[in-house]
Amino acid sequence: MTIxxxxxxxxxxxxxxxxxxxxxxxxxxxxxxxxxxxxxxKPEYDSFRINEGDIVEIVxxxxxx
Numbered sequence: 046m047t048i049x050x051x052x053x054x055x056x057x058x059x060x061x062x063x064x065x066x067x068x069x070x071x072x073x074x075x076x077x078x079x080x081x082x083x084x085x086x087k088p089e090y091d092s093f094r095i096n097e098g099d100i101v102e103i104v105x106x107x108x109x110x
Contacts (some may be wrong), residue, residue: 046097062093065101077104 047056050069059065062085066073078085079102085093095101 046095048095048097048099048101050101051103057095059095061091062095062101063090065095066090066103069103071103075106077106078102079104 046058047054049055050065057065057068059068062078062080063073066076066078073087073090078090080093080095081100
C-alpha cells in the first residue's frame with residue numbers, strides 16, 4: 046500500500062504502526078507519531094492499523110542543552 050511518511054510517498058506492506066516503525070528502523074521509544082492528524086499513544090502502536098493513503102508524521106526527540 047502507499048502512504049505518506051513525513052511528507053514523502055512510501056510503499057509498505059506493514060499492517061500496524063509497530064511494523065511500519067520496525068521497517069523504517071525507528072526505535073518507538075524515541076519518537077512521537079501522528080497518523081491523519083491524530084497522535085497515536087505508544088501502547089497503541091502494536092494494534093494501530095495502517096491504511097492505504099494514511100499520512101504519517103514521525104517526530105524524533107532530540108536532547109541537548
